[in-house]
Amino acid sequence: MKVFYALMILTLLTVGAAAMPFPHDWGTPGDILHVTIGVVIAVIKVIAVMYIFMHLKFDNPMIRFFVYVPVFLFFVLSFALNFLESWAYVH
Amino acid sequence: MSSALNLAHEPVTKIPHGKLAMWAFLASELMFFSGFFGAFIVLRNANYEIFGQGSAHLSVPMALTNTFILIASSLTMALSIYNLEKGNRGNARLFLGLTILGAFGFLIVKYFEYSAKWHDGLFPHQEGHTVFYSFYFLMTGFHALHVIGGIIPMAYMFFKMSTKKGYDHPVKVEVLGLYWHFVDLMWIFIFPALYLMIPYHTAAGH
Secondary structure, X not given: OHHHHHHHHHHHHHHHHHHOOOOOOOOOOOOHHHHHXXXXXXXXXXHXXXXXXXXXXXXXXXXXXXXXXXXXXXXXXXXHHHHHHHHHHHO | OHHHXXXXXXXXXXXXXXXXXXHHHHHHHHHHHHHHHHHHHHHHHHOHHHHHHHHHOOOHHHHHHHHHHHHHHHHHHHHHHHHHHHOOHHHHHHHHHHHHHHHHHHHHHHHHHHHHHHHOOOOOOOOOOOXXXXXXXXXXXXXXXXXXXXXXXXXXXXXXHHOOOOOOOHHHHHHXXXXXXXXXXXXXXXXXXXXXXXXXXXXXXX
């Protein structure tokens, strides 16, 4: 139940953070602060679901390997593309 | 939980075959959605105005409702597996039924969302359609297909549980649960990506 409540609260935090008007002259390219906060909260939620609901915490190391490789590639792709493209857009 | 299972037929991995296969399938599914997200990120940064306007037009309350529904259905799925492993068949059936209801609830909200887009002329080949809506329909459409793909085996297991014989296959329900949690995981990314990450300068009217 704790995970359930945490996921609900984190979802509301995501919506709240997206509505916050961060000044865009903080030296960050574009809306990178919004994106970073959104992605960080999403990652926390994903870890909670995978480790608790999907029992990854208690699972065989082989399964963890199966999971870590695509998840790592997914995040490398998402982060790299987002930051590089945001930077390219601004400059 | 696994210690109670007969794993003699899985001498090498000590993991039920179905579970290992489902994790492999989910890994491939993640890569499938990664392609969408990669293309979305690149095009979003190249079309800030279009994506900002498109995102601002989406209904956050509806998407938020769907997020809550999916999180709650993930919980009920986990509770169904837990109860089946403990031998509480009635509760397992009840929670699986609630999960199915959640899945239908998600699709109903999605239907209203799509209807509004149809009336606003945002579907492909309608005048308001942009590249943002191509991603919107592609990502949410594939996600909705995954929800439908989850309802079918869940309904099968639910009806099997309702019979006199019952359905004493906790591993199969657990494997289905993995799939259902994955559907929730994908929505965790789709929701902020499409509905919330409005390019700041567009949203602020710069």
